Amino acid sequence: MEWLIVENGIVLNVIIATESFAKEIGAFPFYKGAEIGKAYNPPTTEERIATLECQLAQSDEAALILLESQGAIEDAVLALHEKIEKLGGTTA
Amino acid sequence: MGITKTTNLGLEKPDGDEKVTPEQFNNNFEKIDKECNNYLLTAVATALGLDPTKKPQFNDALQLLAVLNTSGKYSFIIKFKTAQGAPVTSLHLTWTAGSQSGEIYTDNNGVAVIQVVASSLTIVSDPAYIDINPINQTYMASSAIVNADYTVTVPSTSETIVTTTKNVKFLLANQADIHCISGGDNGNGGYCISGTIYGGNGGRAGGQAYSKNISVTKNTSYTFTVGAKCGGTSSALGVTSPSYDSAPVGIGGKLDNSVYTVPTNGSDATVGKFGTSTKVGGGTGGGGSGKLDSSIANPPKTGGQPYGGTGGVCPTTYNSRPAGNDATGYGGGGGGGGAAYNGGESTFGGNGYQGCIIAAWRTV
Numbered sequence: 227m228e229w230l231i232v233e234n235g236i237v238l239n240v241i242i243a244t245e246s247f248a249k250e251i252g253a254f255p256f257y258k259g260a261e262i263g264k265a266y267n268p269p270t271t272e273e274r275i276a277t278l279e280c281q282l283a284q285s286d287e288a289a290l291i292l293l294e295s296q297g298a299i300e301d302a303v304l305a306l307h308e309k310i311e312k313l314g315g316t317t318a
Numbered sequence: 319m320g321i322t323k324t325t326n327l328g329l330e331k332p333d334g335d336e337k338v339t340p341e342q343f344n345n346n347f348e349k350i351d352k353e354c355n356n357y358l359l360t361a362v363a364t365a366l367g368l369d370p371t372k373k374p375q376f377n378d379a380l381q382l383l384a385v386l387n388t389s390g391k392y393s394f395i396i397k398f399k400t401a402q403g404a405p406v407t408s409l410h411l412t413w414t415a416g417s418q419s420g421e422i423y424t425d426n427n428g429v430a431v432i433q434v435v436a437s438s439l440t441i442v443s444d445p446a447y448i449d450i451n452p453i454n455q456t457y458m459a460s461s462a463i464v465n466a467d468y469t470v471t472v473p474s475t476s477e478t479i480v481t482t483t484k485n486v487k488f489l490l491a492n493q494a495d496i497h498c499i500s501g502g503d504n505g506n507g508g509y510c511i512s513g514t515i516y517g518g519n520g521g522r523a524g525g526q527a528y529s530k531n532i533s534v535t536k537n538t539s540y541t542f543t544v545g546a547k548c549g550g551t552s553s554a555l556g557v558t559s560p561s562y563d564s565a566p567v568g569i570g571g572k573l574d575n576s577v578y579t580v581p582t583n584g585s586d587a588t589v590g591k592f593g594t595s596t597k598v599g600g601g602t603g604g605g606g607s608g609k610l611d612s613s614i615a616n617p618p619k620t621g622g623q624p625y626g627g628t629g630g631v632c633p634t635t636y637n638s639r640p641a642g643n644d645a646t647g648y649g650g651g652g653g654g655g656g657a658a659y660n661g662g663e664s665t666f667g668g669n670g671y672q673g674c675i676i677a678a679w680r681t682v
Contacts, residue, residue: 228546229483240501240550241543242672243483251483251541262549262561 517570520603
């Protein structure tokens, strides 16, 4: 897991450490966009919520597409069954 | 001529033809008899866990009994030694026995004496030790005093790779070599601007630095800091690697007005392990392809050795986004992304790889 070493508001280093050790040495959680030599400027709570909401909306959209795809597949299977029955075959 | 006294017991010893008087004889006899009483019977010594062949005396028994009386029900006396038989002194241990727990250092004879109420004792060595194999041993008491020997073993090679930031201690070694590697950079993505198509450049390799024959002190806690990808620096025992290696990265291909610039390979690592020719740090990432049509584009270029990521391929559809390949080992730079269709989606660079610290140690 990545952690930030911050001094006087500047990111001095990005390190790999366990959570317990990182907390022991006073490291800060890594955030996307953090860069060595730049100001430590983690996203605000509001920004994090907005990001999460955006991700949620995207996953909702993906789920909807998946459901629609599933419906289309079921329709296709149903049509196939009807076609087979019309031809005198049997389906499970 | 006359009577002289012996050194240890003060027995009266006649010189020459002199003879002792009956009184002197009796005094001598009493002294010898009294001294004999100071030695424990073999059966008593064995019961107390003492070695009868070492002629344990009455005071040794009293010392043990005092230990029992002052602390608990069971006394574990554990002697730690090396495979060569030398006592392992100042070994830091933590112990648990039922609800009791504590920590202890072995004494100058390599002995740890732990008194507990429970009949089962588990000892664990300080996890910070890098130069011995971890100790995790449970002892069961079948008598009030448990005497045990423990042979402290060492890793098969006196070298290791540290991949996460932590505190490190040395127990037996007093000299170390350190090779620090920083985290490699991500490769860049490919993109298209005003009809010119660019393949992404490879990622930079993590910088490296080493130092040999560094003195280390027993039981001192040293922080080994391991850098993350994208230039996180690694440091230990006063050695710090720079964020990036100066080796050139693989340059992405480019298509500009039907003029195609071929991508380039990444560069190999420039520093060997501890200054040898063995390359351990990452190479830079290879350049991504820069042409939109994979059927005619040159293939993406390989990363430098070792661990540099290979550049990404061209997208084959307008919206596909094939990424560059990730670096494959410590300090490696990620490969550059592929190109993009004219006006299509950009592509992603491969990921760089975290850094590490290689430590070797010895006793001099």
